[in-house]
Amino acid sequence: MKANTYFITGGLGFIGAHFVHHLHTQDPSAKIVVIDKITYAANPMRLADLLAKGNCILEEANIANEAQMQALFTAYTPQIVINFAAESHVDNSIAGPAVFLETNVKGTFTLLEAARKLWMESPNQIKSEYQKACFYHISTDEVFGSLGEKGAFNEQSNYAPNSPYSASKAAADHWVRSYHHTYGLPTLLSYCSNNFGPFQHAEKLIPTIVRNALKGNDIPIYGNGKNIRDWLYVEDHCTAISSILARGKKGETYAIGGNNEHSNIALCDAILTLLDKIHPKGNGTSYRAQIKFVSDRPGHDYRYAIDPIKIQNELGWKPKVSFENALEITLRHYLEQYLKG
Numbered sequence: 001m002k003a004n005t006y007f008i009t010g011g012l013g014f015i016g017a018h019f020v021h022h023l024h025t026q027d028p029s030a031k032i033v034v035i036d037k038i039t040y041a042a043n044p045m046r047l048a049d050l051l052a053k054g055n056c057i058l059e060e061a062n063i064a065n066e067a068q069m070q071a072l073f074t075a076y077t078p079q080i081v082i083n084f085a086a087e088s089h090v091d092n093s094i095a096g097p098a099v100f101l102e103t104n105v106k107g108t109f110t111l112l113e114a115a116r117k118l119w120m121e122s123p124n125q126i127k128s129e130y131q132k133a134c135f136y137h138i139s140t141d142e143v144f145g146s147l148g149e150k151g152a153f154n155e156q157s158n159y160a161p162n163s164p165y166s167a168s169k170a171a172a173d174h175w176v177r178s179y180h181h182t183y184g185l186p187t188l189l190s191y192c193s194n195n196f197g198p199f200q201h202a203e204k205l206i207p208t209i210v211r212n213a214l215k216g217n218d219i220p221i222y223g224n225g226k227n228i229r230d231w232l233y234v235e236d237h238c239t240a241i242s243s244i245l246a247r248g249k250k251g252e253t254y255a256i257g258g259n260n261e262h263s264n265i266a267l268c269d270a271i272l273t274l275l276d277k278i279h280p281k282g283n284g285t286s287y288r289a290q291i292k293f294v295s296d297r298p299g300h301d302y303r304y305a306i307d308p309i310k311i312q313n314e315l316g317w318k319p320k321v322s323f324e325n326a327l328e329i330t331l332r333h334y335l336e337q338y339l340k341g
């Protein structure tokens with residue numbers, strides 16, 4: 001049987017790179033083509049081992065560039081496209097939203113069009129050689145806006161994006177939905193909560209906490225630190241994506257979460273308490289004394305949480321790594337990275 005060709009867009013990013021490793025381990029015969037614009041958020045070192053061994057191919061290209069996407073789809077004829085590529089940082093979307101529209105919306109549209117042209121004979125008729133084709137779009141729980149003290153988002157939640165980032169992700173989701181509904185394009189989509197793990201960009205919360213702690217700097221926490229996120233270990237996210245890809249129903253959406261809610265300040269406390277234990281400060285004080293509350297992000301959503309009952313019941317997925325273990329693996333990674341300098 002011919003090996004599947006996968007397009008992994010944004011595969012040099014945090015989650016995409018973890019997924020490429022996961023996919024290669026699961027299916028060593030898969031042909032993996034990483035498509036990445038190599039923005040500031042990309043890090044080719046994340047895939048250095050696989051690239052060096054020829055276990056994946058890197059194509060530097062912009063998902064919003066129609067000519068580049070057409071050429072790549074024609075050259076490789078992928079059966080599976082997983083779209084991780086995005087501008088992903090909310091703060092950047094507040095400072096400069098235009099590129100979020102370009103990459104997250106136009107980029108998703110451009111990929112959908114390239115897939116439709118390659119895979120579909122006509123609306124609702126997939127070419128015989130692409131019967132197993134799939135366009136899997138990675139979305140976020142942020143498209144649903146903010147929760148109060150109670151409740152959790154699920155696949156039926158109303159869209160209510162609050163930041164330019166989440167608005168661009170919401171718009172992309174609607175394009176994906178419409179391509180399934182109108183053309184019968186075989187799609188899957190998942191919403192996940194905040195990911196954490198090794199190799200995240202330095203701008204994100206956990207690396208920021210560890211880096212500043214080690215440098216003896218203030219550790220900035222937005223507002224009063226009470227904003228709550230549902231934390232998902234990146235390796236558990238990868239197993240969820242695999243389950244959805246293998247057993248998910250085309251046209252459906254899946255919410256992925258770790259049932260793991262923590263306020264930003266509680267997460268920060270947990271990391272610094274662990275850091276005090278495994279890398280104590282010479283003067284006997286706690287890193288927690290370095291926490292400094294700073295002006296809140298404009299429009300900062302109060303709480304996100306995911307109800308993962310559908311993926312658990314229908315696909316039998318659940319997170320494998322405990323929060324404590326995942327946090328320690330993550331902390332030890334950044335500790336090693338930042339101590340090396």
Ligand SMILES: NC(=O)c1ccc[n+]([C@@H]2O[C@H](COP(=O)([O-])OP(=O)(O)OC[C@H]3O[C@@H](n4cnc5c(N)ncnc54)[C@H](O)[C@@H]3O)[C@@H](O)[C@H]2O)c1
Pocket residue numbers: 009010011012013014015016035036037038039040041042043061062063064083084085086087088089103107138139140141169192193194195196201
């Ligand atoms: N990190 C999270 O906690 C989280 C949570 C929910 C959903 N998501 C979603 O998961 C996906 C991956 O997130 P991440 O944290 O790995 O992001 P990331 O910012 O670490 O990586 C994004 C990657 O996409 C690439 N890219 C950006 N613009 C591109 C373009 N126009 N063409 C091709 N490549 C481009 C970048 O170079 C980078 O390698 C995103 O779609 C994001 O919205 C992330």
